Amino acid sequence: MVDAAVGVLLDKLLILLISEGRRFLELDDQFEETKNELRYMQSYLKEADRVTRKDRNEVLKMVMSDLRELVYDVEDIIEDFQLLFLKKHQGCAPNFTSCCSPTLLKSRRQMGKRLRKINQEVRKVKERMIAYVGTTPHLTGKEEGGNRPLTYPILIDEAELVGLEDDTAKIRNWILEANGLPTVIGIVGMAGIGKTTLAQKICDSVNVQESFKHSLIVSVSQSFKLDELLRKMLNKLNVEEKSLRGKDVDELLKKLKQELDEKYLIVLDDIWGTDQGMWWASLKSALPRVRGSCVIVTTRNEEVAKSMGATIRHIHHPRILSDEDSWFLFSKVAFAKNGGNCTNPDLEGLGKEIVVRCGGLPLTIKVVGGMMLGKGYSIHEWRRISKHLKEELASSMKDELVISRLELSYEELPGHLKPCLLCFAMYPEDSEIPFLNMVYRWIGEGFVWGRNGKTAFEIGEECFAELFNRCLIAVGKDTFGRRFGSCRMHDMVRDMVIKIAREESFVSLDGRVGPVFSVQSRRLGILRNTAVESIENSSKLRTLVGMNIASEKIILSVKTKLCELRWLRVLYLSLSTTKIDEDLLAKDWLSGIGSLQHLVYLYIEKTALRKLPDSIGNLRNLQILSLFDCPNLERLPSSITTLEKLTTFHIVSCDSFECMPEGLGNLSNLEQLSWFRSKNSRLKNGYQIPQLKNLTKLRELRMKINYEEQTDEGEWNVLSMLNQLQLLLVDFVGNSPSPGLVRKLDHQLSPLKCLRELWLWNFPGERTPAWLNPTSLPNLQFLTIYWGKINYLGPKFWDCSSRVWKVEVLVLGDLYDLEEEWPRMQRAMPSLRLLKVYRCPKLKSFPFDVSVEGRWRIWRKEEEEEREPMVNQV
Structure with a gap:
């Protein structure tokens, strides 16, 4: 079994060495030797990949460990050489002076020495392979090319049930019959039996949805905190995250009690215990005693459900699936390409043997079914998997059976x-x-x-x-x-x-995320308040992820400075509060970011930063820059516009942000550009729209336009020059617009022939703009109209004389004045398959009650088509 990362990186390195070989010839024949040795490795690893995890011996594991280190080192050298090449030829054709500068000559000599050393180590590893393992590992008969890409979707999700209809009906009746004080219902069973799926299906049923004003499902992890659970619940009740900042548990409990003002249904999913800190007693105190309300608890332990108030009468134990239901579920996944139908009798026999060995657990059946979907219809492959599962069944302990079946899906x-x-x-x-x-x-x-x-x-x-x-x-x-x-x-x-x-x-993780892994890893994850005193093997670290960090002490306790992590490719920093001292973060840690010349992905969330260091312009390999929820961020350094490899640039919910730096058009490789605002944003300037014409590779554009600012006539027509643009979000902001401005916005957009998704937010007019029509947007499939004072869809919207809408998904939200009729909508959009509506009370003749507050109303075409035959039969 090959180390996962090694196999992928090795393939990538060989492609790189072959495609850009001329560059690497500058270092004598070292790169050529490296390429040949890597080819040998690749062949060896393809054979080794046929060895199952169970059959791996210790020598093979050591070989894989050695290869992992060598492949990482080779990649580091190649990327160093690429940076050297870029520096050498930056801004002009190479000349004798630039090629022979002492600094560059010294760097080349150092790289040559490093490569020679690597090649020597590769030869040693190869000798050990032959001496201790043999030229070819023991094979299990796994066919080459047994897996094929899955280019078609599986039409099954967590809420789709098989064989649990009676269970659903029973619990739904318990819920609907409850008329006393909040009732606690327990769903108890082993992992993978479908507890969450059952709870989700019950909550999604129409009868249940219409019986409760509030319904929400939250997962309760094994090591959760009550304040985090409360924030999740409040978010599900559409309470903005920003309004919860800085609130302690008591304040969050009061807020929850205030929000649950009417009949509610709450699902607390995957509870492990209630004795840690008496969290249930605290949460229960915030649940109003509203008659008919319910709490559903899913857990593996019946005593947990009882301790939370579920009586024996209201505890349900889901059963494992019957052979017939197991086969039906497996077929829906494994034969998704054929609509869930198996047309080969031989394959059906093998498939039923495989299903029996899944033990009736829906999770295992779906995962194994997904594995077989990738095998196509090879009898040999299906027979091999059936045999493997039979061997696992005989050799594994009962508690290990589920993991062993899932592990096989990883091997395949x-x-x-x-x-x-x-x-x-x-x-x-x-x-x-x-x-x-x-x-x-x-x-x-x-x-x-x-x-x-x-x-x-x-x-x-x-x-x-x-x-x-x-x-x-x-x-x-x-x-x-x-x-x-x-x-x-x-x-x-x-x-x-x-x-x-x-x-x-x-990967190496702190104890809050999971087990602490080997220090040999090149990836480190830090979560919440777990301090990491130092980063082992820091000079080789490739990924550093900090999630939900609540204190600057966590960052500063990492004694290794950021500038020392020179091989870092991914830096993901997400704080749980913006109160962390800006100077500590910027001066003591982020100041070294300019040294990370191999960095590809930079994500910063919820920091107090007012600006990023100018040295960010040194990140020559940066492809993805995401800045989220940084309320004090005002400007970006102009050096950002020199990042020629940047493909993705997101600035979202940065309230104080004023304008993009000049020179945006220099980022000619941009594919995704987003600039969202929060409701309190003080943004003054737009995107410098004319510069967008240089971004010819742009595929997704999310932009904010202040309609109070004057724009030149035809300025928006720049967007029609972006021939690859597939997604456009336009968010309008400003105070009350003048009629002249509305007229100007009404026509300032030329046809966008390639656009597939359009999101129109806060349009200032009383009707949709003239350019929102099927002729200007001939390939539009997804349309969202959100917020604003629109009271009807403009005449051009309905003009289908020359072309009809191809829209498949339509979303209407927070349009309190919109008055339109459903039959007219269906005629104009014959391809519509999904409609979502939120707080649009004046819509007429729609297939659901639009007056329901605080909940999305959903119509799906396939559900309507399923109901029609039943009506005809009656």
């Missing part, structure tokens, strides 16, 4: 997905991980990169979709109905990932 992953999955080990239990952050992390680590005409982000999105299709992660759609918003990982899958990450020294 394509090599490029393994390190992507192991990155999840760094995040706390029950974390909601933003999709974008994870893809950016993979790009920063070098696990995904642009190739075959696709950008690195597109490749990362495909990897994310594959992990979802294989049922290894659960994906939540974002607020506006797009496919990916955030993701999370089932506890059992996470346990498996942590186990493998430990074995491969993939």
Whole structure:
């Protein structure tokens, strides 16, 4: 079994050495020798990858450890040489003086020595391979190319049930029949049996939704804090995070009691115990005694449910799935390409053998089904997996069976997905991980990169979709109905990932996130208030992630200065408060950021920084810069406009931010540009819209426009020059606009032929602008209209004489004055499959009650189509 990161990085290095070989010839024949040795490694590792984790011997593990270090060192040398090359030829063609400067000659000699040393070490490792392991590891018969990309989606999610209809009906009746003081209901069962899925399905049912004003589900991790749980609950009740800053537990409890003003349903998911700090007694005191309200508790321990007030009558134990239901669930995943139907009798027989060995657990069935989806219809592969599961069943202890089945799904992953999955080990239990952050992390680590005409982000999105299709992660759609918003990982899958990450020294973590891993790792995660006195192996650290840090002491306790982490690729700093002293953060730590010349991904959240160091312009490899919720940040240094590799630039909820630096158009490689505001933003200036014309690679643009400022006639037409633009968000801000300004905004946009997503926020007019029509936006599939005083959709919106709307998803939110009719909407948008509405009380004839406050109302075309045959039968 190959070290996950080594396999991916080795492939990347060989591609680099082959494609840019001429550059590397400057260092004699050292790079050529390195390339040849790496090819040998690659062949060897492909054979070693056929050895299962159970069959790995200690010598093979040591070989993998040696190879890991060598591959990392080779990558470091190659990237150093690339930086040297850029510095050497910066701004002009190379000449004799620049090529022969003493500094550059010295650097080249040092790199040559490093490469010779690496090549010597590679030869030693190869000799040890042959001497102790043999030229080819013991093979298990695994076919080359057994995994194939999953380019089609699985139409199954956490809320889709199989074989639990009776369970759902029983608990739903308990809920709807409750008429006394808050009732506690327990769902008790082993991990992976479907407790969360059952609770989610119950909450999503129409009868339950209409019976409660408030319904929310929150995960309660094994090592949670009450204040964090309360913040999660309040966020689910649409309380803004900023209004909760600085509040202690007592204040949060009072706020929760205030928000739960009417009948409520609360699901507390995955509770391990109630004795730590008497948290349940405190939380219970904040739950109003509203008649008919309910609390659902999911737990592995019945005594926990009883201690929280669930009676025997109101405790439910989900059963394992029957053979028939197990096969039905497995088929929906494994044969998703054929609509869940198996057309090969031989394959069906093998599939049913595999299903029996999953023990009736929905989690295991879905994950193993996802694994088989990647195998296609190879009888040999299906027979091999069935045999492997049979061997595991015979050799594993009962408590290890689930993990062993899940571990097999990891072994069978394509090599490029393994390190992507192991990155999840760094995040706390029950974390909601933003999709974008994870893809950016993979790009920063070098696990995904642009190739075959696709950008690195597109490749990362495909990897994310594959992990979802294989049922290894659960994906939540974002607020506006797009496919990916955030993701999370089932506890059992996470346990498996942590186990493998430990074995491969993939990441080091503080005790609050998980086990403390080997200091040989090049990745370190710090969470909350756990101090890290020093960073072991700091000179080789590649990723440093600090999440929810609550004190400057945590940062300063890391005695290693940032400038010493010269190989760092990813720096992710998220504080839990903006009260950390700015000087301590900026002068004592971030001041060294300019030394991180290998940095690819920089994320900074909730800091008191007023500015970033000018030295940020030294980050020649920086591709992704994300600044979130930094309320004091006013300006960015002009040196940012020299970051020629920057592809992603986000500035979100930075209240004091005034304007983008001049020279924005110099960032010609930008693919994503976002500039959100908060409600209290003091932004004065826009994007310097004319400069956008130079950003020809831009695919996503989120922009804020102050309509009080004058813009030149036709200035917005620059956007029509961005031929790759697929997503546009325009957020208008300002005081009461004049009629002249509204007329100007009404027409200032030329057709955007490639645009697929449009988000229109706070448009100042009483009707939608004239350019919002199917002719100007011929390929639009996703449309969101949010906030503002729009009372009707403009005449151009309905003009379908020459072209009809292709919109599939429509979101309308906080449009209190909007008056439109549903039948007209359906006629204008025949492709519409999803409609989401929030606080639009004047809509007419819509398929749900629009007067319901504080809750999204959702219509799905497929649900309507499923109901129609039933009506016809009646």
